[in-house]
Amino acid sequence: MRHTWVIATALCTLGLCVAIHAETQQPSQVLVMLRAAPPHLRAADDYAITYASSPDEAARKRIARELAHQYGLQLVDSWPMPALGVDCFVMRIVSGTSASDIAQALSHDTRVESAQPRQTFHTLAKDDPLYALQPTAKRWHIAELHALTTGKNVAIAEVDSGVDASQPDLDGQIAEQRNFVDDSGYRAELHGTEVAGIIVAREGNGVGIVGVAPQARLLALRACWQLADGSAASACDSFTLAKALQYALEKHVQIINLSLTGPNDRLLQRLLDAALAGHVTVVGAVDDTTADGGFPASYPGVLAVAGEHADVQRSDVWLAPAEDIPTTQPGARWNMVNGSSFAAAEVSGLVALLQELSPDLTLTQLHDALHARSALGFASMRPMTIDACAAVAQVSHRCTCDCGTTRASLGVPRR
């Protein structure tokens, strides 16, 4: 047992070190955004090229090549971002100039809408399998909540590493898989599969666990990649995340789960603005090693979720179970996981339960439902633990779990 602990600790440390190393490395690429004109009549509209998706794409590619040549860059990749009205071009820095200096210079070029370094993000799993089993479903009374709501048909985009859709608990639970990391095939990985299990694992199938929202439609968008075999530590970057967010917006998902963290990123902030403006609930995992909780959890409008025992000072952070969470792993395997990644996944599932009950739930109403209040009705000045039963009761206006407990949480005198 002691031997296993040492190996697990070493693997965990190695994985985290790789992730941290990747994030602290100087970015070697920049993202250059060029404006895309709104669709409009074209010369040959009635004749031949009306229906091509973006006839002016060639013009932007030509400008991108000119920019790359002028600034000593190498054009690597591109991706349309209609949610922002831009095309995003990835350019590699071949000189010794820093990415931020080149991005700043490009930002002043009138052909360029905006530019920024391609930054690195990482997931927030602690990947420690040695804690004792302690089903979190019991704390949120999942089975009782499922009598009222299962998140049916609520679309959740899980922006993460790859999900194993053939895992017995996830078989038939994944609505769509997309790979935004590279051109190779979709790949099943640890962190993505672990997060997916917590959200949508099949209920009543005789194996494994129960997801918080087992009838939600999960879009498994692979924007992160596992750094080493056997470790959930994964990395992502501005470009892969932006592509996945853009796709989630195109698919009109109701919830986006971001169990990852990294530096503030202008492109991702703008995509989150577009999501929030479209009434999409964005759930972000808090990185308790940084003062502000890390991006995107620190971004206004994002539901920031930390583990119940996390040392966070912000009052707008929600706390959910983050230790000893049983969940799915690639293959027919299950394991215990720890980290705010999984607390965020639970909250994404809970939001799906609430949105099934009230599809027109506004962000304010959602905050009200999740936000436990003091006995006098004042909002708390500290991070508060989510009471899932109280939240469901508030949105459904029905008795759920233990009615007495629920009413106490709502500030209603217990009879």
Add this chain to the structure above:
Amino acid sequence: MLRTVVAVLVALFAVQARAQMTGSATLLSDYRFRGASLSDDRPAAQLAFDYDWAASGLYAGGMMSSARLDSRHAVQALIYAGYAHRVRPDFSWETGLRYTRFSGHEAYAYAEAYAGFAFRQLVGRLYYAPSYFHAGYPAWYAELNDSHALSGKWYAFAHAGYLRRGGDVMEYHASRFRSDFRVGIGLDLAPYNVQLSWTTTRGASDAVFGYPSAAGTTRNAWVLSISYAW
């Protein structure tokens, strides 16, 4: 007319420094305009260019196309300019002006104004010409275009248009309405684009709307086109 076209081209090149320019060359088996053949059911070649000032929403462009009017060869010159505004990521509107004339057939020159919207892949526009093909009466044209991505680089598209003319139509003993439809599939092999479509018209004949098409042109046609964009 050549001087006008050259002047427009020079002006556009002069201000293109910060514009996004797209060009395309197209070969078609039949040049169908709102269902009417402007090439006498014969093949045609087209050269088009578009300028976008994406930050402001302004755009302009033009096209030169071979044509065959009244059984004689001609060159069509078309220019347009407009403004488009994106309201939401998947919804935008536009308005603009378009002017067309034909070499050796100046009597067919006309201008029209248009306004439209784009919602995802669905595009709708309403055109108004005070003197359609310079025939002395106004005409309205409404159209809807849609496209749908198929597997891989294939896509399907459809078009429906409805044309209504003003003025007296007694001499034609016909209605003042006409509709045209087009359905097809395309293959996007950037920078090449290949399309095969079937087009048809219903309602009044070409003569009622002053189209300069030769007598005997068909109402239905298969059209194959290949374009190269840069």
